[in-house]
Amino acid sequence: MDSTFTLLELGWQAYFQQQLSLDDLESNRIARICSQQGSQYEIVSEFGLFTLESHPDMPSMTVGDWIVTDTEHHFLRLLEPSSVFEGIASNIDTVFLICALNQDFNLALIKRYLEITHEAQADAVVVLTKSDVCEDTAEKRAQVEKLDPLLIVETVNALDANSLRCLSPFLKKGKTIALLGAAGSGKSALINTLMQSSESGKAQRNIGQSGALKIMPSGAILLDTKGMRELQLAQFDSSAIANFADIIALEKQCRFSDCQHEGEPGCAIKAAVKANRLDAHRVADFLLLRSEDSDDDQVTKSKPQEKFYRSAQSDIRARKHSSAE
Incomplete structure (x- = not known):
């Protein structure tokens, strides 16, 4: 090697x-x-x-x-x-946030990944995969773009190298990238396609024995650690549930104490959404967070156990952008 x-x-x-x-x-x-x-x-x-x-x-x-x-x-x-994903990785320039354009499309999850990436002070690009089998690609893309008017959103077929050419501006020599996305979102397929030898004949090169850093055919560096692959959102934001105090209070009025708020009779939260007293997107965020908290109770949490969000230093991003210029 x-x-x-x-x-x-x-x-x-x-x-x-x-x-x-x-x-x-x-x-x-x-x-x-x-x-x-x-x-x-x-x-x-x-x-x-x-x-x-x-x-x-x-x-x-x-x-x-x-x-x-x-x-x-x-x-x-x-x-x-x-940039810092505390205890997991650092100095990532761009994070590709991967989400499939099928039944797994989850706007709330994309929003959470965006928040984490911005807190880490890395740039984010949302990559919507499986566009070849989606009939409402434009509509779903528009939903993501509404999250941030400056957000870059690309729709791709992760198995088609030509479809991934839109990602080339972020894969320049010496730039470090990483991927975040749920299981089944197309991360592995996208990586495999990007790692195929380019027309110039260049192939990937591992940096070190572990393969956590790889030089891609484009010259970009893929940072692919176990920590990034297993990043659990809820464990880094244990206080986020406090932002939904009104919904927590309302769910006590549900007919059933174990109501999942997914259409059960007598669901107070669904009734509030229908009456326009609750925003449906906030409810979706709440249900996602509740689901993640439940999952974390059943598995051993990966490192780090300490708080994820790093205190922002106001001069870092200014210096970063100044260097880029």
């Missing part, structure tokens, strides 16, 4: 360059974390792959982070990330 990469191939950008000191430029080295196994980090630099042992003095780090090391690849410091 070829373990030699340039910094640009690894996703290096001006935003990180601005954080380097003169000593860093003259005497130190730059590396990116490509996996973590127990107390060991696998890091990659222009000089190859190396193992970095964790110690108590180190900050919390994750896949995608950039660090400064000495010439012996001993840790010196962590560079400020441009």
Whole structure:
């Protein structure tokens, strides 16, 4: 396996360059974390792959982070990330939010993924898959576009490489992307199609042994960790249910104590929607959150257990956009 990469191939950008000191430029080295196994980090630099042992003095780090090391690849410091999915991944430029245009189409779920991506300070592109079998593609796309007038929304057939050309502007060399989407949304099919060799004959290259970072034929970097694949929305927003206090109070008036609000007789919430006293979209968001909370009670939660949302630092996005210019 070829373990030699340039910094640009690894996703290096001006935003990180601005954080380097003169000593860093003259005497130190730059590396990116490509996996973590127990107390060991696998890091990659222009000089190859190396193992970095964790110690108590180190900050919390994750896949995608950039660090400064000495010439012996001993840790010196962590560079400020441009985006953070706390404890899961960092320095993702664009997240493709995948949703199928079939019976699994879920506007509330897309909205939740958007909120998470924006809080992480990454850019979001909604990719609606299975457009080849959908009869109301335009209508569903319009519903998603109403979530944000600046939101980029693409409709694709994940099995057709030509259909995915609309994603090319986000797959430029050195850009790091990730995918979020429910099971069956078409994530795997989309990745497999994007990873097919391009006309230039370039194929994917794994960065490190784990394959959590892959260089795509386009030159973009796919960050595909177990944490991103298993990201559970509800565990990162345990306080969100408080935003639906009025609905919680209303459901106590339902005829049945175990009412699922899906058409049961005597459902107070459905009656309120029908009478235009409750917004149907808010109810859908509430039911999605309630469903996720119920699922989390039955499975072991993946890391991190701590609060997901990172406190926003006002200068990060400004510096990020300044670097991009």
